[in-house]
Amino acid sequence: NAGVTQTPKFRVLKTGQSxxxxxxxxxxxxxxxxxxxxxxxxxxxIHYSVGEGTTAKGEVPDGYNVSRLKKQxxxxxxxxxxxxxxxxxxxxxxLQESGANVLTFGAGSRLTVL
Amino acid sequence: GQNIDQPTEMTxxxxxxxxxxxxxxxxxxxxxxxxxxxxxEAPTFLSYNVLDxxxxxxxxxxxxxxxxxxxxxxxxxxxMKDSASYLCAVxxxxxxxxxxxxxxxxxxx
Numbered sequence: 425n426a427g428v429t430q431t432p433k434f435r436v437l438k439t440g441q442s443x444x445x446x447x448x449x450x451x452x453x454x455x456x457x458x459x460x461x462x463x464x465x466x467x468x469x470i471h472y473s474v475g476e477g478t479t480a481k482g483e484v485p486d487g488y489n490v491s492r493l494k495k496q497x498x499x500x501x502x503x504x505x506x507x508x509x510x511x512x513x514x515x516x517x518x519l520q521e522s523g524a525n526v527l528t529f530g531a532g533s534r535l536t537v538l
Numbered sequence: 539g540q541n542i543d544q545p546t547e548m549t550x551x552x553x554x555x556x557x558x559x560x561x562x563x564x565x566x567x568x569x570x571x572x573x574x575x576x577x578x579e580a581p582t583f584l585s586y587n588v589l590d591x592x593x594x595x596x597x598x599x600x601x602x603x604x605x606x607x608x609x610x611x612x613x614x615x616x617x618m619k620d621s622a623s624y625l626c627a628v629x630x631x632x633x634x635x636x637x638x639x640x641x642x643x644x645x646x647x
Contacts, residue, residue, distance in 0.1 A: 526583045
């Protein structure tokens with residue numbers, strides 16, 4: 425099982441450029457999440473999805489858009505990248521929301537915006 | 539606001555025991571999680587507490603006191619591979635996870 429796969433692993437953008445991060449999971453999980461991780465801060469939720477065709481805003485959604493057209497895929501888009509979006513992005517998925525809900529994370533995507 | 543506090547960094551000796559504390563102030567409580575994250579890698583699940591008390595899993599144990607808003611992760615018989623960051627996360631009343639900044643644990647021989 426591959427688990428959660430993120431692509432690309434590394435990317436350098438110039439301010440104003442756009443890009444899409446792809447997350448794919450093969451565990452048939454309903455819930456999927458996009459987080460960003462910055463030094464000295466906890467993981468912050470950008471957007472999440474509770475099922476195919478649904479998306480919702482998290483703690484820091486500004487400047488990002490998401491789509492979940494297929495259950496196994498969750499895409500994170502940056503329409504006009506800014507230096508403040510330099511971060512490590514993690515996708516995660518889970519089977520359910522309650523109980524001992526364990527998140528399975530992807531390996532991360534390191535994005536640098538110049 | 540919601541807040542999770544953990545020490546930024548701790549150092550311990552191989553073979554010893556270390557306790558990593560986590561205090562939280564959140565809007566409601568629906569469980570506390572500990573994750574391990576090696577440098578440059580993804581976080582991986584270690585433990586889950588929803589009731590007061592100690593949960594033991596091999597060399598790792600996690601304790602919760604809901605009345606004190608406090609948890610700790612206890613690592614016994616430390617190994618060099620335990621060098622990592624340990625993330626505390628609390629699920630609030632809206633079932634959102636609030637994450638601490640993590641504790642970087644350095645193991646010395």
